[in-house]
Amino acid sequence: MSGASTVLRWAHLLSALVLVGVFGFSLLAGRPSHPTARAWERRMLALARGAGIAALVTGAGLLALHAAYVAGRPGAALEPAAWLRVLTATQFGAVWLLRAGVIALLVALVWAREREDSTADWAALRGQAWLLAAAGAGALAWAGHAAAVEPGGAWALASDLVHLIGAGVWLGALAPLHLLLRAASTPEGADARPYAVVAARRFSRLALIAMLTLAATGLWNAWEQLGDIPSLIGTRYGWLLLLKLGLLVPILALAAVNRGRLVPALGGDAASVGRPAMARLARFVAAEWLIALAILAVVAVLGTTPPGRHDAPWWPLSFRLSWEATAALPGVRTRFLIGSQLAVVGVLGLVVAVLLSRARLLAAFAGLLLVAIGLGVALPPLSVDAYPTTYRRTTVPYQASSIAHGLELYRNHCALCHGAAGWGDGPAGTGLPKKPADLTAPHTAQHTAGDMYWWLTHGIPAAGMPAFGPVLSEDDRWDLVNYIRALAAGEEARMLSPAVIANRPRLAAPDGAFAVGPAPGRHLKDFRGNRSVLLVFFTLPGSHARLALLARSYETLQALATEIVAVPLEEDGPVIARLGANPPIYYPVVTEGAPEIARAYGLFRRTLSPEGMKPDPPMPRHIELLIDRAGYLRGRWIPGEPGAGWAEVSALVAELQALNREAPAPPPAEHVH
Amino acid sequence: MRLWRVVLLMNLALGLGLLVGYLVWGRPLEGLRRENAELRGQALPAGVERTFRARGVVRAVVAEINVIVLSHEDIPGFMPPMTMGFRAQDPKLYDGVAVGDVLAFTLRGVPPNLVITELRKEGRL
Numbered sequence: 001m002s003g004a005s006t007v008l009r010w011a012h013l014l015s016a017l018v019l020v021g022v023f024g025f026s027l028l029a030g031r032p033s034h035p036t037a038r039a040w041e042r043r044m045l046a047l048a049r050g051a052g053i054a055a056l057v058t059g060a061g062l063l064a065l066h067a068a069y070v071a072g073r074p075g076a077a078l079e080p081a082a083w084l085r086v087l088t089a090t091q092f093g094a095v096w097l098l099r100a101g102v103i104a105l106l107v108a109l110v111w112a113r114e115r116e117d118s119t120a121d122w123a124a125l126r127g128q129a130w131l132l133a134a135a136g137a138g139a140l141a142w143a144g145h146a147a148a149v150e151p152g153g154a155w156a157l158a159s160d161l162v163h164l165i166g167a168g169v170w171l172g173a174l175a176p177l178h179l180l181l182r183a184a185s186t187p188e189g190a191d192a193r194p195y196a197v198v199a200a201r202r203f204s205r206l207a208l209i210a211m212l213t214l215a216a217t218g219l220w221n222a223w224e225q226l227g228d229i230p231s232l233i234g235t236r237y238g239w240l241l242l243l244k245l246g247l248l249v250p251i252l253a254l255a256a257v258n259r260g261r262l263v264p265a266l267g268g269d270a271a272s273v274g275r276p277a278m279a280r281l282a283r284f285v286a287a288e289w290l291i292a293l294a295i296l297a298v299v300a301v302l303g304t305t306p307p308g309r310h311d312a313p314w315w316p317l318s319f320r321l322s323w324e325a326t327a328a329l330p331g332v333r334t335r336f337l338i339g340s341q342l343a344v345v346g347v348l349g350l351v352v353a354v355l356l357s358r359a360r361l362l363a364a365f366a367g368l369l370l371v372a373i374g375l376g377v378a379l380p381p382l383s384v385d386a387y388p389t390t391y392r393r394t395t396v397p398y399q400a401s402s403i404a405h406g407l408e409l410y411r412n413h414c415a416l417c418h419g420a421a422g423w424g425d426g427p428a429g430t431g432l433p434k435k436p437a438d439l440t441a442p443h444t445a446q447h448t449a450g451d452m453y454w455w456l457t458h459g460i461p462a463a464g465m466p467a468f469g470p471v472l473s474e475d476d477r478w479d480l481v482n483y484i485r486a487l488a489a490g491e492e493a494r495m496l497s498p499a500v501i502a503n504r505p506r507l508a509a510p511d512g513a514f515a516v517g518p519a520p521g522r523h524l525k526d527f528r529g530n531r532s533v534l535l536v537f538f539t540l541p542g543s544h545a546r547l548a549l550l551a552r553s554y555e556t557l558q559a560l561a562t563e564i565v566a567v568p569l570e571e572d573g574p575v576i577a578r579l580g581a582n583p584p585i586y587y588p589v590v591t592e593g594a595p596e597i598a599r600a601y602g603l604f605r606r607t608l609s610p611e612g613m614k615p616d617p618p619m620p621r622h623i624e625l626l627i628d629r630a631g632y633l634r635g636r637w638i639p640g641e642p643g644a645g646w647a648e649v650s651a652l653v654a655e656l657q658a659l660n661r662e663a664p665a666p667p668p669a670e671h672v673h
Numbered sequence: 674m675r676l677w678r679v680v681l682l683m684n685l686a687l688g689l690g691l692l693v694g695y696l697v698w699g700r701p702l703e704g705l706r707r708e709n710a711e712l713r714g715q716a717l718p719a720g721v722e723r724t725f726r727a728r729g730v731v732r733a734v735v736a737e738i739n740v741i742v743l744s745h746e747d748i749p750g751f752m753p754p755m756t757m758g759f760r761a762q763d764p765k766l767y768d769g770v771a772v773g774d775v776l777a778f779t780l781r782g783v784p785p786n787l788v789i790t791e792l793r794k795e796g797r798l
Binding site: 112124128518574578580581584 | 675676677679680681683684728729730731732733734735742744745746747754756771772773774775797798
């Protein structure tokens with residue numbers, strides 16, 4: 001099925017592009033007046049008719065396949081009802097109808113008879129045909145990946161549109177150009193030679209512009225669909241793009257020879273220079289054409305491959321370059337600075353080499369050498385170990401339920417060696433070849449989530465860490481990765497205090513789902529962008545006075561764009577009922593989802609006090625955490641700590657006012673990275 | 674007929690087709706979309722008595738001023754889930770209702786003036 005679909009897509013794309021190229025080239029070359037060129041032109045019209053019919057037939061085939069795909073069963077490919085549903089109810093159908101109509105009109109137009117003597121007819125036919133062909137090819141953008149890019153869809157579409165028409169103008173014209181050159185390079189076709197020479201020269205100029213346009217729009221499209229380097233070298237989509245780029249190299253080499261050597265020689269003496277050059281140009285153009293067909297095949301496969309940014313990249317190298325992970329190491333900054341400066345000088349040398357007329361080779365060589373040395377000095381210190389899953393994006397978001405489950409898994413599988421608090425001090429860790437890693441140390445942040453996922457899955461044999469791939473499911477392992485991120489964040493959270501440090505959003509607040517009574521569930525994340533959240537973890541009856549005070553201040557806090565979410569730490573009996581009617585409490589009191597949120601946020605209970613420095617201090621009976629509007633943990637108050645904290649609501653109000661004065665920070669990353 | 678005239682006619686026809694298509698489908702569609710948006714703004718026809726059923730948890734009962742505060746679920750066609758005060762048709766309905774009770778309640782009236790006409794206890798939170 002997918003093989004047939006790829007072949008159909010290839011043929012369809014090819015015929016649509018050929019239509020653009022044939023008429024574009026015809027318009028470019030002008031109206032022929034000699035018999036050989038006229039015969040060529042008639043062949044071009046026949047070619048266009050063929051391509052138009054091929055586009056319609058393959059288009060129908062693609063519609064049938066799409067109908068089968070949408071209906072979910074192969075039989076639907078032959079049912080008119082299924083076709084009709086696709087045509088009337090999907091964007092694919094709307095685009096298909098438009099394109100089929102345009103191409104059908106084009107085919108009808110090409111069938112019309114023109115009067116031999118009218119230049120107006122000639123121009124009208126080809127101009128109109130080219131416009132229709134460009135519309136037919138360009139509209140493919142609305143049926144491809146570019147139509148699915150969010151946000152900025154309009155730019156992606158425009159870029160894809162220009163790319164498609166540019167591809168048609170260049171690639172579609174190669175076959176007509178080849179046929180014309182071949183006919184004109186024979187002694188019998190000598191009458192067409194001046195026409196062919198002019199056409200080839202004009203095309204040479206146009207092809208340069210088309211190539212530059214294709215490169216620019218192609219790079220833009222690739223960036224839209226990939227988003228980062230790991231997606232380029234680690235996904236199927238990225239590899240196909242690299243293959244496409246690789247196929248372009250011989251084409252560019254051929255084009256350079258054509259442009260530099262053969263096209264200038266076309267006008268030379270017919271027998272000795274001009275005609276052989278034309279014959280060779282014809283062969284080279286044919287070679288370009290064949291490679292272009294291969295490129296289109298790659299494009300046809302790309303169209304059915306999920307774009308890199310939606311795929312899990314598989315990193316093929318054993319290292320990666322990371323500034324964040326290495327910048328703090330001694331000497332790295334200096335070496336990088338020196339190396340990068342050397343490389344910059346080298347690039348300057350290359351620029352000079354292009355401008356120089358003498359000693360060009362020497363300057364170019366010296367420049368390249370400097371670039372190589374510079375990169376050799378600058379990059380190796382940035383390299384850190386990497387694994388195939390290093391850039392894998394977790395499928396499980398950083399949220400309370402995942403962290404809480406990760407905590408449970410950690411106690412069962414990891415704590416024995418890594419210790420209860422992740423300090424690498426577990427009782428079973430002492431006998432291992434290498435001391436278990438301290439999971440709360442700063443270096444944890446230098447590893448990607450994908451790194452940890454790899455170690456969890458495959459273990460670290462040299463250090464004695466076992467592989468959990470066979471024991472834990474994929475989601476379980478991601479839950480552990482989320483837990484370890486929260487654990488390391490908990491180490492940093494010791495710095496939190498009732499006094500908010502201005503403009504320092506660092507600790508991402510995990511998301512969490514909760515519900516109040518029968519109301520549908522909500523997420524802590526939902527408040528992002530418009531409200532700060534005071535997350536109050538409480539125990540009854542001890543917290544009653546505090547919750548009552550907050551209830552009386554609720555209007556004030558709401559006026560400061562702050563929501564209170566009260567989470568019971570213990571579940572014993574009906575919590576809302578126990579809170580009572582006096583004073584009435586109107587802020588959300590969590591009745592569902594509380595244990596997960598309490599367990600996950602419990603990781604942020606550790607403080608800088610001697611008690612809080614212990615690996616596993618007891619959970620306070622009451623603790624309040626302040627999450628700012630962007631979704632970062634900014635403040636914490638534990639009653640009983642030295643200082644007044646937020647005991648007076650006015651102190652809390654002052655912190656909220658300070659937060660509200662801050663410029664909004666970008667939201668924290670959804671996933672561990 | 675000369676071909677260039679045919680092409681000219683074809684483009685005229687295409688342009689005319691686009692214009693007619695827009696006038697026939699595009700403009701009514703736009704109007705429908707606008708009406709739809711307006712209707713969504715005021716989801717209810719004015720002056721018609723409606724009935725809604727929903728569930729909620731009691732957060733406060735202030736019988737003196739005839740108000741009961743509920744954290745309720747989505748009430749389709751009336752309001753999204755929120756915590757707010759309602760009035761009862763008959764204050765006797767409050768008898769035996771306490772904070773923390775989960776209620777299934779019925780609202781009746783001409784929006785936005787709805788009152789609770791029935792309620793039934795379902796649990797306690």
